[in-house]
Amino acid sequence: MKSVHERALDAAGLRDPQLRSDYERCRLVNADHGKTYYLSALLLPADRRPHVYALYAFARTADEFVDDLVEPDPAGLVRWGDEALAALRGGPTDDPIVRATAHTVRELGLDVSLFEDFLAAMRQDIDTTRYETFDDLRGYMWGSAAVIGLMMLPVLGPLDERAREHAIALGEAFQLANFIRDVGEDLQRGRVYLPMADLHRFGVTVDHLRAGAVTANVQALLQFQIARTRELYRFAAEGVALVRPESRPCLRTAIRLYGGILDEVERAGYQVLTGRVSVPNRTRAAVALPALARAVSARRESARWHAAPAGA
Incomplete structure (x- = not known):
């Protein structure tokens, strides 16, 4: 009997053994490193999930070159990024994650310029360590986060061109939540x-942050950063109705769970200078299980709608 993951590959029309193996590699990267995203993706229709895994694994691979705390490899990022972009444009590659991503690019009709902007932001991490203003930071987040939201739009099925601005906001909200959670790292x-x-x-300096004490300042x-991020989440949530109904449980779950990072920061007394908070598994389950029932119902409703004769 085939596993749920094998059935997802079948649903996506993936028959080639090598490509199936490539997508499975991407799924494992997502399962190991992005549990909230992975859990949310399971709420999508089966044929959409492999593409989510490929996009996540591509982003994670690039990020690890510059974010690894033990052995960062900036030169490796530049080399890998150049080779990956060539493959996304149709060239050959031996990298399973890039192969799967290139297939996703073709299947979803993604603009390779989104990946160019993403990799440019990752390269920015090599030598840019500060951002003077929020507008400066947003310039960086265009490549590190906003384009990820735009890559995901074809997976979710936009129903209105306005979905684009909400997807950008959601990418930024996810990224800002990460920045708040990961100050110490x-x-x-x-x-x-x-x-x-x-x-x-x-009245805070970088030395204050390095000291590790959560002072009143x-x-x-x-608190200011959290309020700013919640406002972005609020705006992003308004866009849920602008994607296909069968994608909405996934999107709502991702917003609730990833937005929950901010709640955990507050519960930890804002101590993000010496450790990292996370959303507990019990919370993930409490949110995801009801969402699963809604996702199944939405898929059934969508199937009935597609099966109905014109004018019914």
Whole structure:
């Protein structure tokens, strides 16, 4: 009997053994490193899931070159990125993750320029360690986050051109939640993603952050960042109705679970300087299980709609 993952490959029309193996490699990367995204993707129709896994694995692979705390490899990022872009444009590659991503690009009709912008942002991490203003940070987030939202749009099935601006906002919200959660880890990499103007506004220096104590000023700074991020989540959530009904449970679940990082930061007393918070598994289950029932119902309704004769 085939597993649910094998059935998803079947549903996506993937018959070639090598390509099936490539997508399975991507799925395992997603399952190991992006549990919230992975759980949310399981709520999508089966034929969409392999494409999510490929996009996640591509982004994760690039990110690891510059974010690995033990052995970062900036030169490796440049080399891998150039080879990956050539493959996305139709060239050969031996990299299973890039092969799967190239297939996804063709199947979904994705613009390779989105990947160019993403890789440019990853390269920016090599030598850019500070952002003076929020507008400066948003320039970086266009490549690191907004384009990911746009890559995902064909998977979700946009029903209105306005879905684009909400997808961009959701990518930014996910990224800002990461920045808030990972202040301590990013300091170990020599980077600060909280805008310098915001630090100055609240009387916080980078040395204060390195000291690891959540002072009243540091707490006020983080509260400000959380409020900004929640506003982006609010706007992003307004776009859920602009994608296909069978994609909405996935999107709502991702927003709730990833937005839950902000709740966990608050519960931890804003201590993100010396450790990393995460959404507990019990919370993930409490959100995902009801969403699964809604996802199944939405898929059935969609199937009935497609099967109905014209004018019915």
